[in-house]
Amino acid sequence: MTDLIETLPVIALRGMTILPDMVIHFDVSRERSIKAIEEAMLKDQRTFLVTQRDPQVENPGSEDLYRIGTIACVKQVIKMPHSVIRVLAEGLERAELSQFHQEDPYLEAEVLRFEKDTELQNLPESCREAMARNLGETFQMYCAENPKGGKELARQVSQEPNLEKLMSQIMINLPLFYEDKQKLLEADSLSDRYELLCLLMNKEIEVMRFKRELQEKVKNRVDKNQREYLLREELKVIREELGEDNLLSDADHFREEVAKLKASKEVREKLNKEISRFQNMGMNSSESAVLRGYIETMLELPWDKASRDSSDLKRAEEILNEDHYGMEKVKERVLEYLAVRILTKKGSSPILCLVGPPGTGKTSIARSIARALNKKYVRISLGGVRDEAEIRGHRRTYVGAMPGRIAAGMKQAGVKNPLMLLDEIDKVSSDYKGDTSSALLEVLDSEQNSRFQDHYVELPMDLSEVLFIATANDVQTIPRPLLDRMELIEVSSYTENEKVHIAREHLIGKQMEKNGLKEGQLTISPKALEHLIHSYTREAGVRQLERKLGEVCRKAAREILEQSRESVRLTENNLEKYLGKPRYSYDMANETDEVGIVRGLAWTSVGGDTLQIEVNIMPGKGEISLTGQLGDVMKESARTGLSYIRSVSGSYGIDKEFFREHDIHIHIPEGAVPKDGPSAGITMATAMLSAMTDIPVYAHVAMTGEITLRGRVLPIGGLKEKLLAAKNAGIKTVIVPEKNRRDVAEISAEIKKGLQIVYAEQMEDVLKIAFHEKA
Structure with a gap:
């Protein structure tokens, strides 16, 4: 018995079974298998090949392998790329896996060879002859049904006189699944193996016959040259034969x-x-x-599929007021649209453009409008979009073609009447691939968008029922034709009082929930909130304020956990503990009236600000110097103002030679900050005239407006932000152009409270208010 037991390196095979007398190539890539091959080559080139039960197992153990395998002789080893070894092996005899000796660095096991089967010698000669003939005839039938089998192979195999070798040759040449080959390998006796082999061959013959019948049926239906159509028909016939004709292509x-x-x-x-x-x-x-x-x-795409809009005017108003504080113009316009919609049952959808500084709630109000009107909400960000195909889509002839953002937004919404937000429409740009803003003209033109053409879709899409809302920070960068198709609604900067309301009603609760604080664990006193807004934020919107409130919530959360406190109270006195020293201080009005110093008002992207313009007169050659990083517009305003002063110099007792013998230096502090805009003309002219005439300018007066050569005062923009800045700086009197009177009327009383607003039509009107003496 001991001569039947051998210790051999083991190679686990995935998805294949090696039979005795079989010569086959197979690839080996696993580390353990490679080392087993190396070990076999160092000894007698013999190894034990056994099949895995589950091919997916990467490192099989004894329980993952079949018990019966084949002892094989490794004939050739070839190294392939990517650490793969190609092995040529010949199966020698069946053996049984007894027990593993080791699993690392390679599998090595004790295998039990089977004793020579004496059943064949015990069978009568006539029985062996009958079995051999039956096998040979059956294999010839299989080869006849299988065109790939070949008559030559059938003849060679059938002439084998030895029954055992005949069975081996048939098993080797029969294209069986590895599970069937494993069953043949595991058959205990010659008769069991014979019966199983006959059964498998007859099964293959039946499958091949049935397949031939199906092919003949299909050939009657289709042309021989249409191979792909043939395969589809063949699949159809198979479904019919299986009773699965309900499966649809x-x-x-x-x-x-x-x-x-x-x-x-x-x-x-x-x-x-x-x-x-x-x-x-x-x-x-x-x-x-x-x-x-x-x-x-x-x-x-939602061709004619629409959602039902809400017709509850009161509920819509409640939702808008609940989500946003202020924004009266926006809410009023949305409620007007809804009222018209209810009365007319349809009504054309307006194209609104919300214009205002960052952080003022333009994007979030669009989401609230969608909720109030019960519309699907789709946001399309246009910032940095350069390619016209982003809007109109690519033509289908291009590789990777896809619909444009508008069509994709409609597909996302699933209805033809959603609310579509075109975010940052002022930031679209153009390049050699086309003009994006021109592509948007068809989208935003109510006369054309009922048949919008997307290049990919190739059919007109109806966008007339889409409620378009665009957002922009600056109207100046929106092309004029595009601007003409939209209804502008200004979303202006928030006052400090509005910011207090927004923080109380929305931001504090939102940040507490975001940072895991429950109600009552953090309280902020009114004075602390006002001081936080005034000294720690400088913005038109509330983004920075929200970030600061988030910072307070985080520090409060840590304090509650570390010090086991029940709650934290933020007051004006302990604000610095949580947020550090105040970051911003407003440039307050001067305490004394001075010569050549005038306070101007400016609009910035984060709200309004005050600019102190200083002018010095010195002996020279009549040159003018401008410092403080002034833009071209402000430089032209300064020269225009100087030309006006020279024209009226006689009225103020200025000698004609003064302009030849003196240099004028105009400076605006904070030289690192670029400044430009058409609203500092009257301020620079007043400062120059004050320095030339030695007349002091009232410190409590600020002004804004552009000047012409004849001294007319031209209107300006951003008045609300400028008045807010003047109020924060402690200014009492503000001079604004006469033509801005109607803009002042629209500004809330809260902002104008405490300010004396004076209107000027000519430069003389400005000087009467600004100078100590009557000009």
């Missing part, structure tokens, strides 16, 4: 979807035409995938 499925689609006749005809093309096209064709994507996109 992709084309049939698409046609069913078209039948259910709410769309016009034009859309249905186009889709059915494309489905027919798809059906007659090979499944492996690259155009087939393109057509499939196009059909699926078209089926997902």
Whole structure:
């Protein structure tokens, strides 16, 4: 018995079984298997090949392997790329896995060879002859049914006189699954192996016959040259034979979807035409995938599918007031739209453009409007979009073509009347790929967008029921034709009082929830909140304020956990403990009236600010110096102001030679900050005239307005922000152009409270208020 037991390196095979007398190539890549091959080559080239039960197992143990395998002799080893070894091995004899000796660095096991089977010698000669003939005839039948088998192979195998070798040759040449080969390998006796082999061959013959019958049926239906069509018909016949004819092909499925689609006749005809093309096209064709994507996109678009808008005016107003404080113009316009919609049952959707500084709630109000009107909400960010195809889509002839952002937004919404937010429309740009803003003209023109053409879709889309809301920070950068198609609504900066309300009603609760604080664990006193807004933030919106409140919440959360406190109270006195020293201080009005120093008002992207303009007169050659990083517009305003002063110099007792013998230096502090804009003309002119005439300017007066050569005062923009800045700086009197009177009327009383607003039409009106003496 001991001569039947051997210790051999073991190689676990995945998805294949090696039989005795079989010569086969196989690749080895696992580290343990490679080391087992190396060990076999160092000894007698013999190894034990056994099949894994589950091919997916990477490092099989004894329980993952079949017990019966084949002792094989390694004939050749070739190293391949990527650490792969190709092995040529010959199966010698069956053996049983007894026990493992080791699993690392390679599998090594004790295998039990089987004793020589004496059953064959015990069988009568006539029985052996009958078995051999039966096997040979059955194998010839198999080769006849299988054209790939070959008559020569059938003849060679059938002439083998030895029954055992005949069975081995048939098992080797029969294309069986590895599970069936394993069953043959595990058969205990020759008769068991014979019966199983006959059964498997007869099964293969039946499958081949049935397959031939199916092919003959299919050949009657189709042309011999249409190979791909043949395969589809063959699949159809198979389904019929299996009773699964209820399974639909992709084309049939698409046609069913078209039948259910709410769309016009034009859309249905186009889709059915494309489905027919798809059906007659090979499944492996690259155009087939393109057509499939196009059909699926078209089926997902909401051609005539619409959602029902809310008709509850009061509920809409409640939602808008609940989500946002202030923004009266925006809310009023939305409620007007809803009222018209209720009365007319349809009404054209307006195209609104919310213009204002960052952080003032333009994007979030659009989401609230969608909720108030019960509309689907889709946001499309246009910041940095350069390619016209981003809007209109790519033509289907291009590789990787896809619909544009508008069509994709409609697909996302799933209805044809969503609220579509075009975010940052002022930041679209153009390059050699086309003008993006021009592509948006068709989208935002209520006369054209009922038949919007997307290059990918190729059919007109109805955008007339879409409620478009655009947002922008600066109107100046929006092209004029695009601006003409939108209804502008200004979302202006918030006052400090409005910021207090927004923080109390929205931001504090939101940040407490975000940072895990419960109600009552953090309280902020009114004075502390006002001081936080005034000294720690400088912005038009509330983003920085929200960040600061988040910082307070985080520090409070840590304090509650570390010091086991029940709650934290933020007051004006302990604000510095949580946020550090105040970051901002407003440039307050001067305490004394001075010559050549005038306070101007400016608009910035984060709200309003005050600028102190200083002018010095010194002996020289009549040159003018401008410092403080002034832009071209402000430089021109300064020269215009100087020309006006020279024209009226006689009225103020200025000698004619003064301008030749003196240099004028105009400076605006904070030289590192660029400054430009058409609203400092009267301020610079007043400062120059004050320095020339030695007349002091009232410290409590600030002004804004542009000047002409004849001394007329021109209107300016950003008045609300400028008045806010003047109020914060402690200014009492503000001079504004006469033509801005109607803008002042629209500003809330809260901002104007405590300010004396004086209107000026000519430069003389400005000087009467600003100078100590009557000019």
